[in-house]
Amino acid sequence: MSKIIIAGLDGSLRNFGMTKMSYDLVTGQKAVVAMKLIETQKDKNKSVRASSDNLLRAQQIARGVAEFLTDVTTCFAEVPSGGQDYNAVLGFGITIGIYAGIKIPLLEVAPAETKKCTVGTKTASKQEMIEWGFETYPDAPWLTTKRAGQVVPTLKNEHLADAAAICEAGILTPAFSQVLAILAQRAA
Numbered sequence: 001m002s003k004i005i006i007a008g009l010d011g012s013l014r015n016f017g018m019t020k021m022s023y024d025l026v027t028g029q030k031a032v033v034a035m036k037l038i039e040t041q042k043d044k045n046k047s048v049r050a051s052s053d054n055l056l057r058a059q060q061i062a063r064g065v066a067e068f069l070t071d072v073t074t075c076f077a078e079v080p081s082g083g084q085d086y087n088a089v090l091g092f093g094i095t096i097g098i099y100a101g102i103k104i105p106l107l108e109v110a111p112a113e114t115k116k117c118t119v120g121t122k123t124a125s126k127q128e129m130i131e132w133g134f135e136t137y138p139d140a141p142w143l144t145t146k147r148a149g150q151v152v153p154t155l156k157n158e159h160l161a162d163a164a165a166i167c168e169a170g171i172l173t174p175a176f177s178q179v180l181a182i183l184a185q186r187a188a
Contacts, residue, residue: 002026004183005033007068007075008166009106010159011098013054013091015039016061017159018068019140021167025183030167032140035160038064058094065098074105074179076170078114078162107176109169117172118165126158133161140164 003022010017020034040057042050069075077099083089099106115124118132130153134142143154170176 004073005071006030006167006170007072008163008168008170009065009075009077009099010162010166011061011077011080011095012159013040013057013061013094015156015159016065016095016098017161017163018065019160019163019167020068020072021164023171025180028171030171032137032164034068035141035163036064036068037143037156037159039156054090054094058098061094062098062101065102069102069104072104073183074107074176075102076107076109076166076173076176078111078166079108105179107170107173107179109166109173113172114162114165114169117169126155129161129165130155130157133157133164136168137164 003024005020006023007018007020016038018036018038019032021030022033023030038061040060043053043056079099080092080095083092112122115129116122118124118136119128124132133140134153134157140160142160143156144151145154146152
């Protein structure tokens with residue numbers, strides 16, 4: 001086993017971005033092998049309770065995450081914090097609950113670490129993160145649309161680029177070094 005599959009998760013209730021990469025245990029080379037964006041929206045039907053709608057959306061995301069991670073050895077995520085209103089805090093709680101239910105090692109990465117190790121600044125914009133992703137992984141299955149006859153990236157790639165960047169930052173963590181040591185010991 002010289003390669004493993006790792007994943008980066010950029011979780012939220014509305015747009016949950018996931019990027020899967022192969023990681024060569026010998027060379028450290030990485031390549032994006034899959035990307036997925038799970039989008040949910042509030043049900044506009046007034047007869048549906050808000051709590052029921054939130055549960056259905058959380059279940060949709062949890063199923064999608066579980067399916068995406070079936071062949072993944074370990075994953076990385078930014079754990080949300082600091083919500084400014086009820087809806088943000090609710091989304092954070094659902095995201096953290098989904099993370100807590102993941103059955104493989106999940107390693108936490110700070111948002112500042114993610115932006116610093118990829119774009120070079122802790123305050124990188126959404127557009128800078130998308131541009132970084134496209135430049136670093138041009139062959140990845142990015143979300144695109146046609147404008148004026150040209151294929152261009154959509155803004156939804158923000159979540160996929162963030163998930164790829166989370167992988168980049170996660171690989172540099174001491175916790176991932178420990179995972180690699182355990183894998184090396186098992187292989188020996």
